[in-house]
Amino acid sequence: MDKTQNHQQHFHSLDDIAARREVLLKGMNKDQKEIGLLWNAMFKPEKKTRQKGFTLSSVLSSSVGIIDGALFAWKIYRKFKR
Structure with a gap:
């Protein structure tokens, strides 16, 4: 079968069209x-x-992160306290 060939269906009544529509x-x-x-x-x-x-x-990991943040905040506080 050739791939470029058009596949057309021929319908003879509205019932054929409705049946095809339902299938689709x-x-x-x-x-x-x-x-x-x-x-x-x-x-x-x-x-x-x-x-x-x-x-x-x-x-x-969370605890180390919290402790590291607290130490950093304390260091910044002491630096700008003056």
């Missing part, structure tokens, strides 16, 4: 549902599994 609508709705599922799966955030070691490291 069902196919479009099916495709739309599949695309929606794939789209949601692509952008759905992954569930994070919390592990004890990672929780402890995040607490330590």
Whole structure:
């Protein structure tokens, strides 16, 4: 079969057109549902599994950041106190 050949359908009544329309609508709705599922799966955030070691490291990291900020604020306070 030649790829450049035009695929034209011949309809003999309005019922043929309505039947073809229903078939196309069902196919479009099916495709739309599949695309929606794939789209949601692509952008759905992954569930994070919390592990004890990672929780402890995040607490330590936050604590070090807070202490570092407090020491910096104290250093700036002493410098501009004069």
